[in-house]
Amino acid sequence: MNYHQYQFSVPQEKMVRVITDTDAKNEADDQFAIVQALLSPKFENVGLIAAHFGTDRVPDSMERSYRELQTIFEKMDLPSRDMLYKGAPHAMERDDLPVESEGARLIVREAMKADPRPLYVLFLGPLTDLASAYLMEPRIAGRLCAIWIGGGRYPDGGPEYNLGNDITAARVVFASNMELWQVPQDVYQMMTVSLAELEYRVRPCGKIGAYLCDQLEAHSHEPGPRTSPFRAGEAWVLGDNPAVGLLLYGHRYDYDCVPAPQITADGRYLHTGLSRKIRVYNRVDNRFILEDLYAKLALFSRNQASCQTHP
Numbered sequence: 001m002n003y004h005q006y007q008f009s010v011p012q013e014k015m016v017r018v019i020t021d022t023d024a025k026n027e028a029d030d031q032f033a034i035v036q037a038l039l040s041p042k043f044e045n046v047g048l049i050a051a052h053f054g055t056d057r058v059p060d061s062m063e064r065s066y067r068e069l070q071t072i073f074e075k076m077d078l079p080s081r082d083m084l085y086k087g088a089p090h091a092m093e094r095d096d097l098p099v100e101s102e103g104a105r106l107i108v109r110e111a112m113k114a115d116p117r118p119l120y121v122l123f124l125g126p127l128t129d130l131a132s133a134y135l136m137e138p139r140i141a142g143r144l145c146a147i148w149i150g151g152g153r154y155p156d157g158g159p160e161y162n163l164g165n166d167i168t169a170a171r172v173v174f175a176s177n178m179e180l181w182q183v184p185q186d187v188y189q190m191m192t193v194s195l196a197e198l199e200y201r202v203r204p205c206g207k208i209g210a211y212l213c214d215q216l217e218a219h220s221h222e223p224g225p226r227t228s229p230f231r232a233g234e235a236w237v238l239g240d241n242p243a244v245g246l247l248l249y250g251h252r253y254d255y256d257c258v259p260a261p262q263i264t265a266d267g268r269y270l271h272t273g274l275s276r277k278i279r280v281y282n283r284v285d286n287r288f289i290l291e292d293l294y295a296k297l298a299l300f301s302r303n304q305a306s307c308q309t310h311p
Helices: 030-038 061-075 102-112 128-136 167-175 195-201 206-220 242-248 286-309
Strands: 016-022 043-050 084-086 119-123 145-149 179-183 192-194 235-237 255-259 277-281
Touching: 016 030, 016 102, 016 242, 030 043, 030 061, 030 206, 030 242, 030 286, 043 061, 043 102, 061 084, 061 206, 084 102, 102 119, 102 128, 119 128, 119 242, 128 167, 145 242, 179 242, 192 195, 195 206, 195 235, 195 286, 206 286, 242 286
Parallel strands: 016 043, 016 119, 043 084, 119 145, 145 179, 179 277
Antiparallel strands: 192 235, 255 277
16 A cells, blocks of 8 residues: 655566565664655565564563554554554564464465565564465465565674574574575664754654654663663664665665575574575665655655645
8 A cells, every 4th residue: 555645756677576574563663664664665565574573571562562553543643443463472483483473364365366576574583474375375485575684794693683583583584595685783773863963853744753753762761771772761772763764775885695504503604605696785775765764754754744724
């Protein structure tokens, strides 16, 4: 579904189908990426999947992500019917046992559909739903491209949150022949914004702008270690927005194609050179991605206000 009105139009041959798989209630940055995806006219958004963010902090993390997706749609005054799906409630237990869910079935269904437009699946959390979909139907390989925000810095890797929430799933995906674009930790950390910037550029943009800022402010004051990189005082990292930005513009000179590494139990990379190649980004254009987000929010807010004034 498309939820936007612009004076420019996207050529039909450039349109893509998009599924966004998000651990939306884990932190405060997924929400910004979700909104940017929904407001991008190049995207035919065919569904959003609520992902888990482990079961250590809370036992119902996937359900919390689902409720957060409902909240975002409500704040944007958008219809959510047939758009929201529940993903796996927990990580995979074995590399040959999928965690079946309506989200994984959505990925399979869209990948196997006879549609000439390419399918991209954006993963803003763990890879559980992609690995499960692949185990359920291996033929989806070659019929989609996954963009994943996750994994440690190359070449060595190491502990990283999204990877750590399901290392088994990442191993399945990296060992498969599915097309994969990876945005590792050191690259998504480039998406630094100041809170004053968000206050000035995002908060005035209607109900959704206020909500994006309010939920970030609330999260930044939750109890936690004072050394957390997400609690710098006046800055934040919108680390999930590159998944959207790279699909708007592929940053063609800012990635390397490397053989997919094997992943150890502690998240490190073993480079055998024997696997198929994946795209690993080494830079993202912070300015392009953020300015696109701000412009779309402002135009969306203006269009909403105009519709309310002139029904």
